[in-house]
Amino acid sequence: MARAHREPMPGRYPVTFGEVELLRDLDRQDGWMLSKDDVPQSYVDLQDPTYLEFDYVRLMADVIDLLPDGPLSCVHVGGGACTIPRYVSATRPGSRHLVVEPDGLLVNLVREQLDLRSVPKLKVIVKGGREGTAGLWDDCADLFVLDAFSGATMPVELATEQYMGDVARVLRPGGTLLVNIADGKGLAFARRVTATVRGAFRHVALLAEPGIMRGRRFGNLILAASREELPVDLLTRRAAGGLTQARCVHGDDLTRFLAGAAPIRDGDAVLSPVPPPAVFG
Template identity: 25%
Template sequence: MNPPPSSRYSFLWLYCTVFLTGAAVMVIELLGTRLIAPFYGASLYVWASLISVTMIALAIGYFAGGRWADRAKHTGLSLIIALAGLLTLLIPAMVGPVLLATDSLGLRLGTFISTLILFTPSLIMLGMVSPFAVKLATSSLAGVGASTGSIYAVSTLGSVIGTLFLGFYLFPLVGSREIFIGLGLILFLLALLVGVIERKRLQSAATALAPAVLLSFIGMGVLPKVSDASVAQHRQASLETRFAHESLYGWVRVVDNPAANMRLLTADASTIGAATLSHGQNLLTYQKIVELIPRLVPGMTRALLIGQGAGHMVASLKQFGIETDTIEIDPAIAQAAHEYFDFAPTGKTIIGDARYEIRQLQDRYDLIILDVFTGGTEPVHLLTQETLQQLRELLTDQGVLALNFVSFLEEGSNVALASVGKTLQQVFPHQLTFISEPGDDFNDFIFIASNHDLSIYGGTLSRSQQAWLETRSLDINLGQGIILTDNFNPLEQLQTRKAEFYRRLIVDAVGIDHFVR
């Protein structure tokens, strides 16, 4: 290899290359969670797996790239980038088969193995770029420190810009699979440009030939394609997807099951709304418990619903003359509720993260419903003592907080369930607890908390309604619970079994195809 000129300006192309490939690393890492989340959820395990796999792949890439750089003569940087582009293009086609193959491994191992298979190859090739670039930019041992520092600084800067560009601009406009395809094509284009430069430096056409051949294969459509037969065999022929949208927070779908007279609203592998197809009636029992609260504590006029879902509770509260403000983090859910579940707001409709939005509220409410705990991973920051204290400050003197939590009962020994009750106890002196489906271990649990005494035998509840609630009343031993705070909140780990069970329950009911396409 000819010694490079000492002028740094002659290596501007090299710095541009490591900048772009550094950005590509972060794009793949961030988008990886979006491909995995519809199947395994957006839990800490998914993020831990992606970060670990990225670091493993980059470590291998740094090592292999350094060895290749020392030995390469006619195959250089352009080939590495071209291979990274090819492997990136294959990722969207591999998602379905890989997720199906790892499904039986469980949440933690399945998440790690699937990310390892899907993203390691392309990330290894991208990791090889920086040490190879250091070799090209170093003319003598005296300058190796400056060359190495400059290359890795520019690569890191590219990662920062790539992260911000993806999160703030690109992802809200383009789907994750389309971004993967676009990224692969950009890497191919970069490989061709680098190949042309390398050809001049090495006086060999071989450096530009490899990426050109791979790019021509793409143009002719002869790159290997992953068959979707393994996905298709899992499809539920009786189901119809009426609405599907990839939002900033996951895949939102409306799925009809005519045979069961049911319409579901799902966010990734989580059901957040269910109604009959024939009459649009709510099918979620826990919501029917919450809808009795205006009879338990009469005189309510204002309510706040955190976690709008399909919006059935808004319609039910309207029958009592209650005006309800809603907070929903995902605009796609709000759209689906309006178009497919006839959601009609009676108060303010707020789109945003609840923890931020409740700090902006100035109104006081007779009833606050916290209903964000349905699927794989709860937004645990909404179930801390600090959050509950903020909600208490929004209640009137006779106000009530209703909280829905999905978990196992485990004969009253579930630590996660006890922790929710114990945390509520730190903020509210009085609470009632109900189970949605008596006799089932896996269930919705509804906590009703207030600053004043609560009893199902007061208010305007009819005798039949009291009897219905009596069968669902539950006493939980709170002694084994943990007070959940912003500083210490192990709820996600405590709910691992629940997350795995819930995902399997929904996948079996709706069909695996709805979560891997």
């Protein structure tokens, strides 16, 4: 008989790169938040992996739900509590997941406290994003999810032309890339990351809440990219009609959004934006 998973213990835990806090959701019996430096990193419901607390994760799920039916072969750079692998395993049984996460102690914490062993066909390798991606086979993934943050900032080395070229190598011709970006006023970083992704993938769409898309407040934007056409009409309707009520920008509108922004190359002096203190206050 399988051993029942023990109840998670809320509290602060040391990890390889600092300390994280595990918090129980008082509104959902099986909901748990993982935060680092008081910045929410992941949310999981241990009994209902289809419940997605964060708006930007729902946007990722909108894209995934519109991919062709059937199980997916997935690569996830940035592990956290593995919210998206749990979601895909629940909605697309038989999917396989390779998670690349540099913090080994965090992986152990999630495995022990948040029942990571219950996610089928999931493997974690403890490496940095570039090193982990470089070791993957060509044309091995249907879905590549880049959701890697150090605190509240995206590592710039995972937003360069060179790295996006490696991601394109790993994805199958019809595969889809999802990138989580955080940015604020002016969206200068988001524009450059979008230009970089557009250099590696012919079809790109950007999704975010209207206030974030206009650069009025700091928040998360999701890039979806593929060498083949994306279902942008369906995605536009789904994003606008969901709880998030997001915009989907693509085609000529995306070209105007870029406003001539240059792609990011290895060695460029680019700083990933830091959120104002009030964002998570």
